[in-house]
Amino acid sequence: MSVTGAELLRRVREQIREVDPSEVAQLLGEGVTIIDVRESEELESGKLPGALHVPRSYLETRIEGLVPDRSHRVILYCASGVRSAFGAHTLMEELGYEDVESMAGGITLWKDRGYGVEIPRSLTPEQRQRYGRHLLLPEVGLEGQQKLLDARVLLLGAGGLGAPTALYLAAAGVGAIGIVDDDVVDLSNLQRQVIHATSRIGVPKVDSAEQAIHDLNPDVEVVKYRRRLDASNVMEILEGWDVVVDGVDNFPTRYLLNDATVRLGIPVVSAAILGFEGQLSVFAPRQGPCYRCLFRQPPPAELAPSCGANGVLGVLPGTMGMLQATEVVKLVIGIGEPLIGRLLIYDALGTTFTELKVRRDPECPICSREPSEIGDDELGAFPDYEAFCAAAG
Numbered sequence: 001m002s003v004t005g006a007e008l009l010r011r012v013r014e015q016i017r018e019v020d021p022s023e024v025a026q027l028l029g030e031g032v033t034i035i036d037v038r039e040s041e042e043l044e045s046g047k048l049p050g051a052l053h054v055p056r057s058y059l060e061t062r063i064e065g066l067v068p069d070r071s072h073r074v075i076l077y078c079a080s081g082v083r084s085a086f087g088a089h090t091l092m093e094e095l096g097y098e099d100v101e102s103m104a105g106g107i108t109l110w111k112d113r114g115y116g117v118e119i120p121r122s123l124t125p126e127q128r129q130r131y132g133r134h135l136l137l138p139e140v141g142l143e144g145q146q147k148l149l150d151a152r153v154l155l156l157g158a159g160g161l162g163a164p165t166a167l168y169l170a171a172a173g174v175g176a177i178g179i180v181d182d183d184v185v186d187l188s189n190l191q192r193q194v195i196h197a198t199s200r201i202g203v204p205k206v207d208s209a210e211q212a213i214h215d216l217n218p219d220v221e222v223v224k225y226r227r228r229l230d231a232s233n234v235m236e237i238l239e240g241w242d243v244v245v246d247g248v249d250n251f252p253t254r255y256l257l258n259d260a261t262v263r264l265g266i267p268v269v270s271a272a273i274l275g276f277e278g279q280l281s282v283f284a285p286r287q288g289p290c291y292r293c294l295f296r297q298p299p300p301a302e303l304a305p306s307c308g309a310n311g312v313l314g315v316l317p318g319t320m321g322m323l324q325a326t327e328v329v330k331l332v333i334g335i336g337e338p339l340i341g342r343l344l345i346y347d348a349l350g351t352t353f354t355e356l357k358v359r360r361d362p363e364c365p366i367c368s369r370e371p372s373e374i375g376d377d378e379l380g381a382f383p384d385y386e387a388f389c390a391a392a393g
Helices: 005-015 021-027 040-045 056-066 082-093 106-112 125-130 141-150 162-172 187-191 205-216 234-238 251-264 316-333 385-392
Strands: 017-019 033-036 074-077 100-103 152-156 176-180 221-225 243-246 268-274 277-283 342-347 352-357
Touching: 005 082, 021 074, 021 106, 033 056, 056 082, 074 082, 074 106, 082 100, 100 106, 141 316, 152 162, 162 176, 162 205, 162 316, 176 205, 205 221, 234 251, 243 251, 243 316, 251 268, 251 385, 268 316, 277 316, 316 342
Parallel strands: 017 100, 033 074, 074 100, 152 176, 152 243, 176 221, 243 268
Antiparallel strands: 268 277, 277 342, 342 352
8 A cells, every 4th residue: 555745744754853943043053053955946045044055865975974973963954844854864764863853844934933044145047057066065065166256366376386276276166366477478388387378478477377267267357466476565465365375486485475474364375396296285374384384494405406407297287286276175165174284295206195294383483473573673574585595505
């Protein structure tokens, strides 16, 4: 004998716990995970403040990523309480969650009772199509994509590292990308700097990169700085950016960048390449070590030759640049474990990754001080790092 839908729903409700909207209202912000199991288009009418969104059809496959602790209290809701009831039953009976409830009456009753809703910002139909694969990821979703669209990321250099980083950040939907580079495109760049093209040889790199970015994603704002970063302009250029991507190729600029970003509190995703090896780390002020904690003194020049003198495998900056882009996305959205306090070393010939711990130096000449005190005089000017590095070499 077949069972009707109404009978099945009645049986499910006998086996789960339903909670009244009044109780849910008191639990907002109290550490309970509230999940909206409606479809994406239903969110446009509003959702419970702070609620996570997982469509009912994806609940079983995504719940562990959102709530790994099966004893944690979870409240599901939908439009009327039907889909959330079936979802709660599945989580308890099939996945072993111990404390799952369905909100009776769904968001319809919630609104009828006069409780407030949060209206999510919406994407255009074109944006939903462009970023559709991001929206499917529960760790990103609509909220994460909005963070990317609002983000401002500054790239130091439009060369080997900046090229893939810029392209992938533009593709991901980063709203504003700044590019600092005073060079022009040269034929020798094209072996690795994939953002440029043969047709743009002789064109300023900032202009060439802007064209490639807009060809990929015309909605990205590109801010161009056709100049070399130095002590006279570093604070003006860095102010207002959320994350800095370090693709420079010399120690004086890296030390200057470190001083300025520690003072401003801006995280830096830093990479370096040479020959067949790449290095990557994230320097987040007041969260972990800074660049001077890792390199208190610059190495002698013979131990740190440039790519122009030593050579570099053309695909290596692509590998490291994409890793930089990944770290930027994690920082912007606030997911995963960024490489703060860790140095990743990649050997292309052996296809090996080695991770080293980097600890904050309590006597670091930069990050051990108050940010406002970073500088070499009462005006807050920066040291002459060209002379500093020359003396060390």
